[in-house]
Amino acid sequence: xxxxxxxxxxxxxxxxxxxxxxxxxxxxxxxxLFQDCADFGERPVLIGGDPEKRTTxxxxxxxxxxxxxxxxxxxxxxxxxxxxxxxxDAAFRMMTEGIVYTQLVQVCTTVDQAAFALVNGHVVxxxxxxxxxxxxxxxxxxxxxxxxxxxxxxxxxxxxSFVESLRTNTSLxxxxxxxxxxxxxEVFVGRQSVTPVDILYLEGTTNPDLVxxxxxxxxxxxxxxxxxxxxxxxxxxxxxxxxxxxxxxxxRPDRFCAGIVEGRVGVVVDGIPLGYLMPGTVGQFFKTGQDxxxxxxxxxxxxVLRYLCMLGALxxxxxxxxxxxxxxxxxxxxxxxxxxxxxxxxxxxxxxxVLIMLLAFEAIQEAGLRLPGPIGQTVSILGxxxxxxxxxxxxxxxxxxxxxxxxxxxxxxxxPSQEFSAALRIWRFGLTIAASIGGLFAVTALAxxxxxxxxxLESFGVPYLxxxxxxxxxxxxxxxxxxxxxxxxxxxxxxxxxRNKRRQG
Numbered sequence: 001x002x003x004x005x006x007x008x009x010x011x012x013x014x015x016x017x018x019x020x021x022x023x024x025x026x027x028x029x030x031x032x033l034f035q036d037c038a039d040f041g042e043r044p045v046l047i048g049g050d051p052e053k054r055t056t057x058x059x060x061x062x063x064x065x066x067x068x069x070x071x072x073x074x075x076x077x078x079x080x081x082x083x084x085x086x087x088x089d090a091a092f093r094m095m096t097e098g099i100v101y102t103q104l105v106q107v108c109t110t111v112d113q114a115a116f117a118l119v120n121g122h123v124v125x126x127x128x129x130x131x132x133x134x135x136x137x138x139x140x141x142x143x144x145x146x147x148x149x150x151x152x153x154x155x156x157x158x159x160x161s162f163v164e165s166l167r168t169n170t171s172l173x174x175x176x177x178x179x180x181x182x183x184x185x186e187v188f189v190g191r192q193s194v195t196p197v198d199i200l201y202l203e204g205t206t207n208p209d210l211v212x213x214x215x216x217x218x219x220x221x222x223x224x225x226x227x228x229x230x231x232x233x234x235x236x237x238x239x240x241x242x243x244x245x246x247x248x249x250x251x252r253p254d255r256f257c258a259g260i261v262e263g264r265v266g267v268v269v270d271g272i273p274l275g276y277l278m279p280g281t282v283g284q285f286f287k288t289g290q291d292x293x294x295x296x297x298x299x300x301x302x303x304v305l306r307y308l309c310m311l312g313a314l315x316x317x318x319x320x321x322x323x324x325x326x327x328x329x330x331x332x333x334x335x336x337x338x339x340x341x342x343x344x345x346x347x348x349x350x351x352x353x354v355l356i357m358l359l360a361f362e363a364i365q366e367a368g369l370r371l372p373g374p375i376g377q378t379v380s381i382l383g384x385x386x387x388x389x390x391x392x393x394x395x396x397x398x399x400x401x402x403x404x405x406x407x408x409x410x411x412x413x414x415x416p417s418q419e420f421s422a423a424l425r426i427w428r429f430g431l432t433i434a435a436s437i438g439g440l441f442a443v444t445a446l447a448x449x450x451x452x453x454x455x456x457l458e459s460f461g462v463p464y465l466x467x468x469x470x471x472x473x474x475x476x477x478x479x480x481x482x483x484x485x486x487x488x489x490x491x492x493x494x495x496x497x498x499r500n501k502r503r504q505g
């Protein structure tokens with residue numbers, strides 16, 4: 001794997017640096033590689049208008065911008081008087097040193113270089129007597145425009161989000177972090193997709209061992225394509241046998257930059273409108289972009305509320321099943337009487353009621369996500385109302401069960417990370433089943449197993465339960481549940497082992 005900065009004028013090699021296309025670099029070889037490709041094009045070019053200096057320009061329609069190719073490459077080559085009068089060797093040298101109006105020029109000496117240049121939006125000119133080809137960049141810049149984040153809305157803050165274009169995403173980061181210490185390394189991953197992956201970090205701040213570990217894991221990826229998020233996430237994490245996410249992702253550049261300043265390593269992938277922050281810890285998944293955009297008292301209150309809602313979403317259905325079946329003394333007498341009255345005509349057990357409603361809740365949510373936006377919202381609202389009301393009226397479930405499941409479901413949505421929330425929903429089923437078997441004793445035992453598994457997890461050498469697994473002290477102030485005033489937070493998170501430990505002052 002070869003690592004280099006994207007500012008270098010190089011044609012990307014194959015991810016494993018293995019020669020993919022053998023043979024001599026000739027025009028016929030290029031035509032053979034791209035035969036049966038409807039978007040492959042070529043046209044003859046007279047250098048300086050001289051019939052004796054004839055060459056061929058190869059390009060791929062859709063990958064090059066026609067105006068750039070015509071005005072900045074073909075026109076200067078065809079009309080230049082200097083090229084007309086120069087010898088072939090001098091003309092070749094001038095064509096690589098500035099006679100053409102393009103910023104990226106590459107001399108190709110292998111078939112691999114020429115083929116990847118064409119795929120990446122270059123115009124390649126053949127020079128048979130030289131045994132080489134010249135690639136001029138004329139790539140199109142068609143991309144989705146920058147829009148407000150859809151999954152991470154903000155009330156007071158930046159309203160731009162990452163898009164599918166890699167260079168657009170890195171420019172969004174550069175606009176916020178203008179320090180020269182921001183380094184961007186690029187590697188190409190995927191034998192067939194050849195996807196550019198950029199690694200971003202602050203030199204002098206980020207732990208060098210963390211940077212090297214991220215480099216090593218991405219370099220070890222050996223797959224055909226990196227087109228979906230799982231192709232990157234599942235191939236570089238420490239543990240895949242867990243539903244909890246080990247890498248934090250965000251579509252907001254401001255949150256991404258804040259993570260890099262904290263000492264994390266950022267990764268952006270071409271074609272994926274997300275930024276990844278490593279390592280991922282529990283504390284990260286409960287932070288939102290507006291935590292530092294509002295008063296610290298309000299932000300701290302909402303942070304505590306999110307953690308309480310997380311506990312409610314995880315344990316409330318299990319607690320209800322355990323209390324009704326094994327520990328009725330925990331329920332106030334009047335409430336116990338109401339619950340028993342509501343269950344008189346219900347033919348199913350309490351655990352069956354809860355599981356049925358939890359499954360219905362998940363099914364309605366999945367249906368709402370898979371349908372187009374307006375239809376999905378309608379299905380979610382009507383499905384919840386109709387299914388819940390019909391189930392209660394038909395005496396399939398009791399009203400109390402409907403309320404418990406609804407509260408647990410709504411509480412789960414307060415978790416900022418939907419991946420973390422999905423993991424909680426999976427464990428919620430297990431805790432509910434455990435409550436039906438052994439009451440609160442079984443719930444406590446399974447909860448201990450859950451904590452043990454979370455304590456065992458690591459993300460790039462950092463304990464997953466950070467900041468709860470941290471040693472405490474002044475170094476950890478402002479990195480836990482409470483969002484302290486910014487002028488009180490003097491140090492970066494201790495678990496990241498950053499080189500520059502102080503944030504300010």
